[in-house]
Amino acid sequence: xxxxxxxxxxxxxxxxxxxxxxxxxxxxxxxxxxxxxxxxxxxxxxxxxxxxxxxxxxxxxxxxxxxxxxxxxxxxxxxxxxxxxxxxxxxxxxxxxxxxxxxxxxxxxxxxxxxxxxxxxxxxxxxxxxxxxxxxxxxxxxxxxxxxxxxxxxxxxxxxxxxxxxxxxxxxxxxxxxxxxxxxxxxxxxxxxxxxxxxxxxxxxxxxxxxxxxxxxxxxxxxxxxxxxxxxxxxxxxxxxxxxxxxxxxxxxxxxxxxxxxxxxxxxxxxxxxxxxxxxxxxxxxxxxxxxxxxxxxxxxxxxxxxxxxxxxxxxxxxxxxxxxxxxxxxxxxxxxxxxxxxxxxxxxxxxxxxxxxxxxxxxxxxxxxxxxxxxxxxxxxxxxxxxxxxxxxxxxxxxxxxxxxxxxxx
Amino acid sequence: xxxxxxxxxxxxxxxxxxxxxxxxxxxxxxxxxxxxxxxxxxxxxxxxxxxxxxxxxxxxxxxxxxxxxxxxxxxxxxxxxxxxxxxxxxxxxxxxxxxxxxxxxxxxxxxxxxxxxxxxxxxxxxxxxxxxxxxxxxxxxxxxxxxxxxxxxxxxxxxxxxxxxxxxxxxxxxxxxxxxxxxxxxxxxxxxxxxxxxxxxxxxxxxxxxxxxxxxxxxxxxxxxxxxxxxxxxxxxxxxxxxxxxxxxxxxxxxxxxxxxxxxxxxxxxxxxxxxxxxxxxxxxxxxxxxxxxxxxxxxxxxxxxxxxxxxxxxxxxxxxxxxxxxxxxxxxxxxxxxxxxxxxxxxxxxxxxxxxxxxxxxxxxxxxxxxxxxxxxxxxxxxxxxxxxxxxxxxxxxxxxxxxxxxxxx
Numbered sequence: 004x005x006x007x008x009x010x011x012x013x014x015x016x017x018x019x020x021x022x023x024x025x026x027x028x029x030x031x032x033x034x035x036x037x038x039x040x041x042x043x044x045x046x047x048x049x050x051x052x053x054x055x056x057x058x059x060x061x062x063x064x065x066x067x068x069x070x071x072x073x074x075x076x077x078x079x080x081x082x083x084x085x086x087x088x089x090x091x092x093x094x095x096x097x098x099x100x101x102x103x104x105x106x107x108x109x110x111x112x113x114x115x116x117x118x119x120x121x122x123x124x125x126x127x128x129x130x131x132x133x134x135x136x137x138x139x140x141x142x143x144x145x146x147x148x149x150x151x152x153x154x155x156x157x158x159x160x161x162x163x164x165x166x167x168x169x170x171x172x173x174x175x176x177x178x179x180x181x182x183x184x185x186x187x188x189x190x191x192x193x194x195x196x197x198x199x200x201x202x203x204x205x206x207x208x209x210x211x212x213x214x215x216x217x218x219x220x221x222x223x224x225x226x227x228x229x230x231x232x233x234x235x236x237x238x239x240x241x242x243x244x245x246x247x248x249x250x251x252x253x254x255x256x257x258x259x260x261x262x263x264x265x266x267x268x269x270x271x272x273x274x275x276x277x278x279x280x281x282x283x284x285x286x287x288x289x290x291x292x293x294x295x296x297x298x299x300x301x302x303x304x305x306x307x308x309x310x311x312x313x314x315x316x317x318x319x320x321x322x323x324x325x326x327x328x329x330x331x332x333x334x335x336x337x338x339x340x341x342x343x344x345x346x347x348x349x350x351x352x353x354x355x356x357x358x359x360x361x362x363x364x365x366x367x368x369x370x371x372x373x374x375x376x377x378x379x380x381x382x383x384x385x386x387x388x389x390x391x392x393x394x395x396x397x398x399x400x401x402x403x404x405x406x407x408x409x410x411x412x413x414x
Numbered sequence: 415x416x417x418x419x420x421x422x423x424x425x426x427x428x429x430x431x432x433x434x435x436x437x438x439x440x441x442x443x444x445x446x447x448x449x450x451x452x453x454x455x456x457x458x459x460x461x462x463x464x465x466x467x468x469x470x471x472x473x474x475x476x477x478x479x480x481x482x483x484x485x486x487x488x489x490x491x492x493x494x495x496x497x498x499x500x501x502x503x504x505x506x507x508x509x510x511x512x513x514x515x516x517x518x519x520x521x522x523x524x525x526x527x528x529x530x531x532x533x534x535x536x537x538x539x540x541x542x543x544x545x546x547x548x549x550x551x552x553x554x555x556x557x558x559x560x561x562x563x564x565x566x567x568x569x570x571x572x573x574x575x576x577x578x579x580x581x582x583x584x585x586x587x588x589x590x591x592x593x594x595x596x597x598x599x600x601x602x603x604x605x606x607x608x609x610x611x612x613x614x615x616x617x618x619x620x621x622x623x624x625x626x627x628x629x630x631x632x633x634x635x636x637x638x639x640x641x642x643x644x645x646x647x648x649x650x651x652x653x654x655x656x657x658x659x660x661x662x663x664x665x666x667x668x669x670x671x672x673x674x675x676x677x678x679x680x681x682x683x684x685x686x687x688x689x690x691x692x693x694x695x696x697x698x699x700x701x702x703x704x705x706x707x708x709x710x711x712x713x714x715x716x717x718x719x720x721x722x723x724x725x726x727x728x729x730x731x732x733x734x735x736x737x738x739x740x741x742x743x744x745x746x747x748x749x750x751x752x753x754x755x756x757x758x759x760x761x762x763x764x765x766x767x768x769x770x771x772x773x774x775x776x777x778x779x780x781x782x783x784x785x786x787x788x789x790x791x792x793x794x795x796x797x798x799x800x801x802x803x804x805x806x807x808x809x810x811x812x813x814x815x816x817x818x819x820x821x822x823x824x825x
Contacts, residue, residue, distance in 0.1 A: 198644025215643060219689060229794055231678035231701045232626060232770030233609025236669045238794075243679050244665045250658035258647045267642035268654050269689045271682055271696075278630060278680045278699040285682075288689040290642045359643030383640055383649075 010106065010401050011394035017102040018397075021047070022094040031091040031388030035134035035159075037065070037168040044086055048101065048126050055109055057124070064144045065128040065174040071108050073120040073412060079186045080118075080412040081371070082107065082404060083125035084194055085141055085363060089133045093390020095195045099378070099397065101126045103193040107404045111413070118412040120188065130363050134159045134168075142366035147183030151176045183370075189338050189411050190367040193376045193404050195392055197360050199383030207399035208353040209377030210343050214365045215263065215292040215357060216299050216331035222249065222310060226319040228275060228283030239281050243273050245317035246285035252313065253289065253306045263357055264293045264302060294331050294357045332365040335372035338411070342374055345406035351399055376403050421517065421812050422805035428513040429808075432458070433505040442502040442799030446545035446570075448476070448579040455497055459512065459537050466520050468535070475555045476539040476585040482519050484531040484823060490597045491529075491823040492782070493518065493815060494536035495605055496552055496774060500544045504801020506606045510789070510808065512537045514604040518815045522824070529823040531599065541774050545570045545579075553777035558594030562587045594781075600749050600822050601778040604787045604815050606803055608771050610794035618810035619764040620788030621754050625776045626674065626703040626768060627710050627742035633660065633721060637730040639686060639694030650692050654684050656728035657696035663724065664700065664717045674768055675704045675713060705742050705768045743776040746783035749822070753785055756817035762810055787814050 024044035025034030034040045045067050052059045052069030059069045067086075070079070084100025104124035111122065127141030135157050143149035154165045169175065196202075201209050226240030250268050257266030267290040274284035289306070293299045307323055314321035346353040358364075358375060367373045378400035381391040392400075435455035436445030445451045456478050463470045463480030470480045478497075481490070495511025515535030522533065538552030546568050554560035565576045580586060607613075612620050637651035661679050668677030678701040685695035700717070704710045718734055725732035750766075757764040769775075769786060778784045789811035792802040 196644060197641050198646075199640075199649060200644070200646065203649070217643070229610075230608050230771060230796065231680055232628070232676065232703050232772070233607060233611070234676065234770070234794055235609075235611065235673050236676055237673075238610060238614070241665065241678075243661065243682060247658045247661035247665070247679075250654065251662055254652065254655045254658070262646050262648075265643065265645065265647055267652075267690065267692050268658075269642055269684065269691050269693060270687050271654060271684045271693075272687075273680065273682045276681050276683075279678065279701050280680050281678050282680060282682075290690050292643050359645070360641060361643070380644075383645055385641065 007395060007398045010398035013106055014102055014397040014401060015394045017106070018094050018098055021098050021102065025088060027091055029091055032088045032094055033090050033092070034086065034088040036087050036129040036140065037172040037174070038134070041087060042172045045126060048086070052105060052124070055105060057108065061174070062144065063175055063177040064140065065172065066141050066145060067126040068123055069105065070121050070123045071112055071118065073118040073122065075120055077186055078120040078188045079123050080120055080408060081123050081125060081187050081190045082192065082408060083127060084192050085127040085130035087129045087131050087133065089131050089386045091388060092386050093388060095390050095392055096197070096385050097130065099195055099392070100193045103401045103404050106401050107408055110405055111408060115409070115413055119414070120412045121186070122408055122412045127363055135165050139363060139366050142363040144177055145183065146366055146370045148366070151179060187371045190364065190371045190373045191338065191342070191376065191404060191407050191411070192362060192364045193378070193400050194362055195385060195390070196377040196380045197383065197385035198380065200356060201354060201377060201379035202381065202383070204354060206352055206354040207378065207396045208346060208351050208403045209356045210339060210346060210353055211358050211375035211377060212334055212339055212355055213294045213357045214332040214362060215294050215359050216296055217290060217292040217327060217329050218299055218303055218325055219327035220289040221324045221326065222287050222289060223322045224249070224285045224314065224319050226283055226317070229281040231279040231281055234281055240317070240319050241281050242285040242319055243282040245313060245319045246271070246287060248313050249310050250287060252309055256306060256309065260302060264298060265359060266291050292359055296330055332368045334364070334368065334374045338372045338374040341410045342376065342403065342407045345410055346403055349402060349406050351403055353403065374407070376400055376407070418806060418809045418813070421809035424517055425513055425808040425812060426805045428517070429505050429509055432509050432513065436499060438502055440502055443499045443505055444501045444503070445497065445499040447498050447540040447551065448583040448585070449545070452498060453583045456537060459497070463516060463535070466516060468519065472585070473555065474586055474588040475551065476583065477552050477556060478537040479534055480516065481532050481534045482523055482529065484529040484533065486531055488597055489599045490532040490534050491819060492534050492536060492598050492601045493603065493819060494538060495603050496538040496541035498540045498542050498544065500542050500797045502799060503797050504799060506801050506803055507608070507796050508541065510606055510803070511604045514812045514815050517812050518819055521816055522819060526820070526824055530825070531823045532597070533819055533823045538774055546576050550774060550777050553774040555588055556594065557777055557781045559777070562590060598782045601775065601782045601784045602749065602753070602787065602815060602818050602822070603773060603775045604789070604811050605773055606796060606801070607788040607791045608794065608796035609791065611767060612765060612788060612790035613792065613794070615765060617763055617765040618789065618807045619757060619762050619814045620767045621750060621757060621764055622769050622786035622788060623745055623750055623766055624705045624768045625743040625773060626705050626770050627707055628701060628703040628738060628740050629710055629714055629736055630738035631700040632735045632737060633698050633700060634733045635660070635696045635725065635730050637694055637728070640692040642690040642692055645692055651728070651730050652692050653696040653730055654693040656724060656730045657682070657698060659724050660721050661698060663720050667717060667720065671713060675709060676770060677702050703770055707741055743779045745775070745779065745785045749783045749785040752821045753787065753814065753818045756821055757814055760813060760817050762814055764814070785818070787811055787818070
């Protein structure tokens, strides 16, 4: 197996090298889709892939592919992740999966030579949705679900149209009349966990069995705005009072339900939000996730009933608006099985787990047998300059990928 | 007694006339201290008072006084209220007390001639604190507690210094080396209730016995910001979860405590306030009011203990910062007694009550025997263009004031 110290050193060196494209004076990395820094990063990666002897090409929208040709060129095992970052992000989220892919292919090529099937690494154009109100632009173009019509009217936060930014960076739309590629036999994405389960359980690698589904809601409670001094308690329809009970009860219910259900009230707002006015409105969001769709549906029903019950008790009006409803995405059991078996054989310190965050893998999974590997995130931090994974864990992740790609492409 | 229909008509006509100075294109009245509209209103009132035959003068800071001289000119019974408004305020809050004062003095002068003591109406410069971060500038200058040093460095929301605005409107600082006037034997302020107690109980006039004391707090709960998908419920230190329990419990405790205690959580904020991030911080305010200081202190102790207990249970850190602590202000029992007796004699439909809002009267009370009269506010609305009092109730308030001034100045 690959030398851990060497792999750790190479991985971190390459991540730091890549982080120069988009280093933000305010901290961390800001590398938004089709920006100058994004173009520089993709071209630097292209040069690196070429130097490693891979066949390199961009697709129409700017996904970058580097291929180690196999004996059978009709079958491809794909790995990689996204090159874009959030504003002031870390150096690992996305790039680690690309760097791991290139290093793994190099290792396999040097050690075993030509594979049976192509092994390909992809640096995907976009996943985060940080510049434009659109996510997974990279992976959705590969599997053919992205539509030109979905982005033609959108602009970034400065008003720059998507289409203009795309053209300026040298890319364009794919031909939607053409069938997407059908050579992909598996996709394996390596990514940081963005949670603290691996760290807490002292594991170096996570083998992901599914990506959670999620529902998101906005709850709007309408009472009556009143003077905080002149309105006796019994006269009030205090929206924040009702909302506080709803929030407390629904999070308590989620805690009782137990793993893998998670529920978050991330945003809350009072109106008019003045210290001496009884709030007439309270607005909060709910984010519910679980690996099982039925569990999401039944928990949603429970909290909806509870919210309506509390609303009635308080004599306020409440609307619950569901604006996201994404199904859980199971990873391919066969690919997961191969990866887990290989982790065991190689003595890796791994844990079988689910992903609570969304990833490009969920876009691939309906079309290509897909699996994911995680490495620990220090304190679960991501989307932040403080994002960190220990170099030895980075190396373990690459080793797990090497094992997976070997099984998938050489056997 | 005065003809109700005539009084109602006169009062509403004068309020509408006064509301033209500061009519805001965005709605309601905006008449901020030392603004062009404010200067116009004070000069228009000066002219009206002069036309009614009163001796009229401004003090140094811009409080406007109109006096009906009595036999004994060393003793003055004062009435009136503030001429300034909040941004987009109503036409009653403040001006009603000035208009009522002028109409009452006219009535008494016509009916009974020269009083024993001076009766004076004041149109006070400022009470709301809507332009500069300073409240009660008018009344505090009359009783001599306003200090030049408190406003010399302050500016309005556009950066205009207080001193510059004051000078431009033609006014300046009072001479702080001079003793404040000592002829004031009573102050009676008429004001809208800004609550819905009178409306709910179908009363036309409120005889105020005290103004509540209040304490205001900011509570800051610090947990840990985490990814909403990848952080199991058991790993979280969710600041909004803890805060929701605190808010629900403390408002429930206030409801149990009962009148006249009121407690409001008017502002609440989550940080980072993102739908898919477990909030690391929650910040909310508490406003506690009661007519009895001991009750405020003991309720504060109870909720502080409860908040700290919940904080400990949740494993979060909580700070409670008290940034306002104003004592209740009792009205003068003798003046209140005279007013109530007179309301009874005149068959007014009145209620003895406290004020949950602050008023100029609380500034006068420590120096001058002070009382207040309320009229109903439709749905308790104030500081809003929808502020409304029925003309017949406006007339009842003026009648109550006439009775009070008669007893205080003619007997």
